[in-house]
Amino acid sequence: MLRNESCILANLNQFFPLGENEQQLLKELEKTPHRVTEKQVLWAAGDKVDQLYTLKSGWAYTCRDNLDGARQVVDIVLPGDVLGLRELTFATHLSQAQMITEGVICPFPNHKIIDIIEASTPLTVALLASLSRQESILTERMLMSIHRSARSRIAHFIVETYTRLNRVRSIDFDSFYLPISQKVLGEILGLTSVHISRSLTSMERERVLIKHRDHIQVLDREKLYEEADFDGSYISDNMNGLRERLKQHGFR
Amino acid sequence: MLRNESCILANLNQFFPLGENEQQLLKELEKTPHRVTEKQVLWAAGDKVDQLYTLKSGWAYTCRDNLDGARQVVDIVLPGDVLGLRELTFATHLSQAQMITEGVICPFPNHKIIDIIEASTPLTVALLASLSRQESILTERMLMSIHRSARSRIAHFIVETYTRLNRVRSIDFDSFYLPISQKVLGEILGLTSVHISRSLTSMERERVLIKHRDHIQVLDREKLYEEADFDGSYISDNMNGLRERLKQHGFR
DNA sequence: CGTACCTTTGACGGCTGTCAAAGGAAGTGG
DNA sequence: CCACTTCCTTTGACAGCCGTCAAAGGTACG
DSSP states (O other): OOSSSSSSHHHTTTTTOOOHHHHHHHHHHTTTTTOOTTTTTTEEETOOOOOEEEEEEEEEEEEEEESOOOOEEEEEEOTTOOEEEEEEEEBBSSSEEEEESEEEEEEEETTHHHHHHHOOOHHHHHHHHHHHHHHHHHHHHHHHHHHHHHHHHHHHHHHHHHHHHHHOOOOOOOOOEOOOHHHHHHHHHHHOHHHHHHHHHHHTTSSSSSSSSSSSSSSOOOHHHHHHTOOOOGGGOOHHHHHHHHHHHHHH | OTTTHHHHHHTTTTOOOHHHHHHHHHHTTTTTOOOTTTOOOOEEEEEEEEEEEEEEOOOOEEEEETTTEEEEEEEEEETTOSSSSGGGTTBBOEEEEEESHHHHHHEEEHHHHHHHHHHHHHHHHHHHHHHHHHHHHHHHHHHHHHHHHHHHHHHHHHHHHHHHHHHHHHHHOOOOOOOOOOOHHHHHHHOEEEHHHHHHHHHHHTTSSSEEESEESSOOOOHHHHHHHHOOOGOOOHHHHHHHHHHHTOOO
């Protein structure tokens, strides 16, 4: 994809080719880009839900803070993702949303989603598909947290993130950008940073991967996949049945 | 609510009062009730996604089986819930869906959702709200699995399930129907049935609750809530902002 | 060059899993 | 109505992964 093509279009377009009308609606959402800084909080828990964001560039996450101070990252938001869909139908936010890196976001009022539902069934379905995949990522992470060892969870997260990134913009697997500290990685996977450190050290010693400050270097792709035991169907773009049905309804 | 009123209407109606048109659309979905038996599998992982179900009566769950034979229950489906929304936009099912008890379900082809999107924005939003709450329940369970002890997770699940049931049909908290074996409870919470047994025994010894074969008896409501540390906002029906916007769009 | 944050390493402890066996409870067929 | 089977629950012994606490070493940044 071209550098300045819309990420969100590249994202949603994977489900099925969107028409002129839909592309126009998406452009509407990205009319007001804002530059945001590293670690900037986009909303806090308890805030009124009134805006959604598309993420044009940069990484973000949503998280929940426990009473005891422990933070749990709920989802990692990558360029092209819509931020806030999950809580669109709530009065107040359950989670906090925060940038990881600096970046560019495009806020839009949440009732624009209503306009989209009225204006375009295919785009509504694409958004539904996007929301479902977000939920599937969450489900998968829950399975991982419950049934897998720390090393396996780390491996899985690396492969998953690579897959998500590569889907919107083709990247190199042997070494790619991953601006996530061990502390945050722990908050994502539900492990302490101490244990993350131990696990990463052992993976490096065994020549599987090296985690640098802001990128991952994969040394042994096969071993990594084996540990990750990754089946990417939960983020696949394939949605045949509905796509055909949309065609029958006169959409392209 | 009346015994023979539609559960799904009672469920979705909580978000905002649905009009004649919407009630009619929901009735459409429930035109073909089927009786299903205890433990009947509704779909298996890998099956083509072509039907959704509303659950008129009985309990069901969706689950994923690990390679090592461990089963993880993804969500508990209660009367009035729509079963399959999460995987609507996938080509094949990621999970298995299975009845817990016997019951009555109403299958309908998944492209009916497209009809609904085209026919009624409020109903689309209500379905979105329902899907979001399902995802929130999942998120909450992930937090619990990662940060809470076995006893606390059990307490939380009991209170959550009571809250969900009470929302669609008022029930008594001191003793209510919960047709879930310790084995399945373990599969829900990501614990072994052995550990569930130990935890339940200790909760019974301390006069918090007694789990019988198919119902829960709450002995000390306050203690239970304290252990559960339950904040129900993630399943609340409040969605003010959008509701008003829908009114502005001419919906009631 | 000082400060703040991130990473590493060690010692220790606890929650929960595994394995195993026995004791109920429910359903089936004779 | 009684064996038989099957599934669920309970209990004990033991082990291991990961958390906690603490301190030191790195790294970025002002």
